[in-house]
Amino acid sequence: MQLSACTPVSPAELEARLRLHRLPDIGPKRFAKLLEAFGSASKAISAPASAWRALGLPATCAEARRCPQVRDGASHALRWLERPDRHVLMWGQPDYPALLAQIADPPPLLFVAGDPQILEKPQLAMVGSRRASRPGTDSAAAFSRSLAGAGFVITSGLALGIDAAAHQAAVDVGGRTVGVLGTGLENFYPQRNRRLADAMIASGSAVVSEFPLDTGPVAGNFPRRNRIISGLSLGVLVVEASVASGSLITARLAAEQGREVFAIPGSIHHPGARGCHQLIRDGAALVETIEHILEALRGWQRVPLSTAPSPVDHPLLRLLHAAPHTSEALAQSSGWALPKVLAALTELEMDGHAVCESGRWLARVS
Structure with a gap:
């Protein structure tokens, strides 16, 4: 017997699932096996040990x-779930993310801090090196801003480097973003991104984990969480990565799950570009602008591609239409800080609205 998606979960059944979820050596497949064999977690918890052994489960x-x-x-x-903006989504229930339910080993429970409804919105995963270069984090931020503006939820792993840049950029433009942890939600790692996670939750985004709340950082859990990053998403964009x-694990899982895989190329002399180049050789789509991603996903009806912001009123473009400028001259004319100018120029260049020639920026006329 398999649990019906329409079967309501009682408080007793929820408590039983939470207990089952904490048992050693019970992963997603064994969890599903127990539900199928006994019909519910409550019955599985109360079944004799011999019945568990008959299913081939370890005595432990x-x-x-x-x-x-x-x-x-x-x-x-259960007490954690009584707090505001705290939820648990259960496999087999109507509010469980539909795309995630399609993967080979969906997490039986998904703890959510924030808004769980955004998990059903079209998501694009962005991943990359924890020790990213400045151009890499700039590219991640620029793509994240544009993709969030085009209607995507930006999903990543809340790690340092590329992940953090993607999450932060989505928050900065009022977009939505999902962070998938490799630890429990009450044992946050890395602590340096805790403030970012809190800002995400406060702004209507979400942080999620399949692990019990108190689970600490264990090396083997981080590859496991990668299947959730890709499983929630329509595609995965690798910004900068070594071989x-x-x-690259996330990208491989995405391909196995039937998702799109995108990679941004870089210099052949930069070790952080070699992973992306390997993906491109293996069939990932080479991405230079947001349009390359939007084209690949244009058939997905729920993505409001027409909502991408128009560049017509961009203050830097107005200056560039008047005359070519260096980035320093743009900072002086616009009153913006130079890092903000450089980030905006990177985004405009990727979207095909500006180009740098001989050290000066020019507006591109479409």
Whole structure:
């Protein structure tokens, strides 16, 4: 018997699922196996150990069911869920993200801090190096701003480097963004991005995790979370990555899940570009502007591509239409700080509205 998507979850069943979720050696596939075999988590928890052994489950799983730590952890999660903007989405229920439910091993429980409804909106994952170069983070921010303006939720792993730049840029333009953690939501890692995560939640975005709330950073959990980043998304954009980067794992998972894979090329002399070049050789779409992504996803009816902001009134473009400028001259004429000018110029260049020739910026006339 398989749990119906219409089966309501009682408080007792929710508590049983939270207990089941905390057991050692119970991953998504064994969790689903137990639900299918017993019909509910409540029945699985109360079933004799022999029935668990008959399913081929380790003895440690059945023995841990009644451990105080398991019961206490489930009780703590129930109290956590009583707080504002705290939710848990359960596989097999109507509010579970539809795209994520399609992957081979969807998480049985997904803890959400923030707005869970944005998980059903069209998402584009952006990933890359934790030790990204300045051009890399600038590119991530520029693409994130444009994609958020085009109606996408920006999804990433809340790591340092490219991930943080993508999340922050989406927040800065009033867009929505989803951070997927490799730890529990109450054991945040990396702590340096905690303030960013709080800002995301406060602005109507969300931070999610499949792990129990108190789960700390374990190396093996971060590749696992990558399948959620790609599984929630229509496609994955790799901005900057070495050949050993975990971002390539996300890209491989995306391809296996039938999602689009995009990569931004870079200098052949930059180690952070080699992972992207490898992806492109393997069939990822080479991306130079946001239009390359929008074209690939144009058939997705729910993405409001027409809402991309018009560049006509951009203050830097008005200056460039009047005369070519260096970036320093633009900063002086506009009154903007130079880093803000450089980021905006990168975005305008990627969108095909400006070009740099011999150290001077010019507006491109379409």
